[in-house]
Amino acid sequence: MATAEANQVTQFSERMARIETTISTERPHLATKADVAELKALIEKQSRQFLMWLIGAGIALAAVIVPLLLYIINRLPAPS
Secondary structure, eight states: OOHHHHHHHHHHHHHHHHHHHHHHHHHHOOHHHHHHHHHHHHHHHHHHHHHHHHHHHHHHHHHOOOOOOHHHHHHHHOOO
């Protein structure tokens, strides 16, 4: 019985050592609150810039298409 308990304690100690090693290895790669806040601010900035470019491109496209359509409509022959 004592051997089984000693074996369990040894297995438990080995598993704990592996867990501690994994934690100490992975911890430097985890994001901190500051990292998450910085990433959130960057995403917000990028989404605003994307929206600005999208609206600007829409306005530019309209500025090209509307005169082109008016030109084409005015060039059509009048219905008889």
